[in-house]
Amino acid sequence: MIQAPKGTFDILPDDAARRERIEAQAARILGAAGYRRIETPAFEATDLFERGVGEATDIVQKEMYTFDDGGGRSLTLRPEGTAPVCRAYIEHGMHKLPQPVKLWYVSSFFRAEAPQLGRYRQFWQVGAEAIGSASPETDAELIVLLAELLEAVGVKGLSLSLTSLGTPETRAEYREELRAYLHAREQQLSPDVRSRIDLNPMRAFDASDEATRDVMRRAPKLLDRLAPDDAEHFAEVRLLLDDAGIRYELDPTLVRGLDYYTRTLFEFSSDALGAQSGVGGGGRYDRLIEQLDGPPTPASGWAAGVERMMLAADELPVQGDLVDLFIALPTAAGVRPAFRLAREARRAGLQAQLELAGRSLRGQLRHADRIGARYVAIVGEDGTSLKNMESGEQRETSAQDVIPMILRGSRLV
Ligand code: AMP
Numbered sequence: 001m002i003q004a005p006k007g008t009f010d011i012l013p014d015d016a017a018r019r020e021r022i023e024a025q026a027a028r029i030l031g032a033a034g035y036r037r038i039e040t041p042a043f044e045a046t047d048l049f050e051r052g053v054g055e056a057t058d059i060v061q062k063e064m065y066t067f068d069d070g071g072g073r074s075l076t077l078r079p080e081g082t083a084p085v086c087r088a089y090i091e092h093g094m095h096k097l098p099q100p101v102k103l104w105y106v107s108s109f110f111r112a113e114a115p116q117l118g119r120y121r122q123f124w125q126v127g128a129e130a131i132g133s134a135s136p137e138t139d140a141e142l143i144v145l146l147a148e149l150l151e152a153v154g155v156k157g158l159s160l161s162l163t164s165l166g167t168p169e170t171r172a173e174y175r176e177e178l179r180a181y182l183h184a185r186e187q188q189l190s191p192d193v194r195s196r197i198d199l200n201p202m203r204a205f206d207a208s209d210e211a212t213r214d215v216m217r218r219a220p221k222l223l224d225r226l227a228p229d230d231a232e233h234f235a236e237v238r239l240l241l242d243d244a245g246i247r248y249e250l251d252p253t254l255v256r257g258l259d260y261y262t263r264t265l266f267e268f269s270s271d272a273l274g275a276q277s278g279v280g281g282g283g284r285y286d287r288l289i290e291q292l293d294g295p296p297t298p299a300s301g302w303a304a305g306v307e308r309m310m311l312a313a314d315e316l317p318v319q320g321d322l323v324d325l326f327i328a329l330p331t332a333a334g335v336r337p338a339f340r341l342a343r344e345a346r347r348a349g350l351q352a353q354l355e356l357a358g359r360s361l362r363g364q365l366r367h368a369d370r371i372g373a374r375y376v377a378i379v380g381e382d383g384t385s386l387k388n389m390e391s392g393e394q395r396e397t398s399a400q401d402v403i404p405m406i407l408r409g410s411r412l413v
Helices: 013-032 046-052 058-062 082-091 136-153 168-183 191-195 201-206 210-217 228-243 306-311 332-347 361-370 399-408
Strands: 043-045 066-068 074-077 101-110 122-131 158-164 262-270 278-284 299-305 325-328 352-354 375-380 383-388 394-397
Touching: 013 101, 013 122, 013 136, 013 306, 043 046, 043 082, 046 058, 046 074, 046 082, 082 101, 082 122, 082 299, 122 136, 122 278, 122 306, 136 158, 136 228, 136 262, 136 278, 136 299, 136 306, 158 228, 168 201, 201 210, 228 262, 262 299, 278 306, 299 306, 325 332, 325 361, 332 352, 332 375, 332 399, 361 375, 375 399, 383 399, 394 399
Parallel strands: 325 352, 325 375
Antiparallel strands: 043 074, 066 074, 101 122, 122 299, 158 262, 262 278, 278 299, 375 383, 383 394
16 A cells, blocks of 8 residues: 655645634735745755855755756755745746735745654645835734734744844854853863864754853853844844733743744743744844845744644634535436536625535435435436525425525525
8 A cells, every 4th residue: 555655744634624714814814914925846946055044054955846847957845935035026026015024924844854743744834925125013013913814823822932033143153152151161061062162062952961051141142242233123123022922931042944044033932832842933134135146135034834833733623515505316317407507606706516436315414414415406308406404494396496595595385
């Protein structure tokens, strides 16, 4: 038996109905704030992600599905949505439009990660990007919109972590300071942390052993090193969030797996999830457009995982489709008028289904009952009768009268 590849899954109809609800909430909430939908290709030039996401990141180093297109060009299945949206912004000259350009998407992404609950190799994200605005209001608004989406979807046990990364220059200086601090205390650090001081000193903040944690509690924090205008920007974001009643925790050690962030950085987690507790997050990426050869353009955005949102929300019952009319065929003689009736009923806005399985009339009526059809039209050799499945009433009619009668919702007798 051939199965779906490891780390991928089928979206069966009930699941698709739940996803549609999330998509509809995203369309409503983001649409009301002036975000318009965009869709970019499932694969892009590999270079886009190497330059956009960052060569040193895990995503680029280990998680990309990269292939040759047969003509010597390297392509990659998109592992995230921000770099492609920025590529589209540049390619279509969107800097000439009124700024910021506010875009949203719901698309699938691909990462060769070790699969586990909430972590897949093909997964879906709802994302929003506001390109062309440096204002703290943009960041605060994006966070508020994501909070509203998560709430509307019913995600439980939410918390928000927030920090500011300042500029890459501030960060580089800070990393030097942290390295020196850690080197001066090497004996107190775990061997693992010690071996990574030069490679990635920030990882030390995630250490679990008590001696290292003790050292880290007193370590210098990036938030205390921000340049005055970055600090002011961050203060304004916080003020607006406070005003909006959004609770957050300052987490100066927050890091996300993408290199392009500057200033505001945030992540929503849910305690209803296991190890993979991140539901959605994002931040400001003021240098990315320029890095991709566009004009210097500040921007900010987020992405939230559709499967994680579904895992962290109560499973709402899915209602089956409402079937207005089932068209039963006691004999083959009724096929052509029945086929016509089905088309006309659908054109009139009804959900109409035709018998397709060659069942006996009894079997067809049982089937109509099982799918919850409101009416059954029995199209036979010598006429048509219409049965109201709720009342059980049935009466002879003509094929032309079936649709008007259902539309009127009239009692048959
Ligand atoms: P990121 O693009 O890494 O910032 O991820 C944004 C959100 O996408 C996360 O908070 C998750 O909800 C979701 N996500 C990221 N990677 C995966 C994955 N491999 N499987 C399922 N969801 C994911």
